[in-house]
Amino acid sequence: MHETATRLADVVAIPVTPFVDGAIDFDTLRTVLDRMLDAGVTVLTPNGNTGEFYALRHDERRQVLHAVAEHANGRALIVAGIGLDTDTAIADGRAAADAGAEMVMVHQPVHPYISRQGWLDYHATIADALPELGVVLYVRNPWVDGEMIAELVQRSPNVVGVKYAVADPVMFARVRSAAPQLVWIAGLAEPYALSYFAHGATGFTSGLVCVNPGLSLDLLRALQASDLVTARRLTESIREFEELRALDSNANNVSVIKEALAQLGVGSRAVRPPSAQVDAATAAHVARILAAWSVEHELQPRADLAASA
Secondary structure (H helix, E strand, C coil), X not given: CCCCHHHHCXXXXXXXXCEECCEECHHHHHHHHHHHHHHCCCEECCCCHHHCHHHCXXXXXXXXXXXXXXXXXXXXXXXXXXXXXXXXXXXXXXXXXXXXXXXXXXXXXXXXXXXHHHHHXXXXXXXXXXXXXEEEEXXXXXXCCHHHHHHHHHHCCCEEEEEECCXXXXXXXXXXXXXXXXXXXXXXXXXXXXXXXXXXXXXXXXXXXXXXXXXXXXXXXXXXXXXXXXXXXXXXXXXHHHHHHHHHHHCCXXXXXXXXXXXXXXXXXXXXXXXXXXXXXXHHHHHHHXXXXXXXXXXXXXXXXXXXX
């Protein structure tokens, strides 16, 4: 196993990509990173889905990667998101290595026709071209079974982890059992962390951590301590926020986070199409959630936060 793989047993934070006037707002990006790093986050995935990977140009992905790596400056493991066609993924992976990333996370292939052999060849081609990097698979399709993953690991030993994002804990347990030597990450964030940890996950991804890092880290600590009472309570406190993100097939996944950050005075609400900003009712719901969270966690809210709820 890649020597840094065990560091994935943590909150794997996916930073948003802030925008202002259509361009990337690097000042706000650094503020978002500081909120997480100062709280104790130690794994960052620039160019993840919460970072609007598919809405970024080639040059913007490189800029985001370098900005995150430079600002983290060794304080966090950088797991760069890469994907699209194999040549693009490999080029972005090499750029990630040059920027100081130690690992890459390969986004799920975007193609209407994916065969078993094609899935294996796609990931092996990328992994074999980046032997110095640990490779994390992003699995969102339920037909990717444990045998496929185990075969890929045999073929490409620098595959060290799986971000598993299929909403089925029983299937997760079955798939994981085929390759238990890998680091398995609950890829559907905090709502699935409790059930997936019960079946062997040791980390979970998070976009919420951009807004309330203390809450995500508290959940991780409870899960690591097998404190189920606390883990259930924290999962319940997260539920409404994550349900807002998941509405309409995750249409508001990123925009709810940016709405929350904007209400906290961190950056703008701007997202890129095909995403859109939330409506007034959702924004009001976000304000109520932030007010409730602020009772237990320091969110650095504006003075009028509680009054607006």
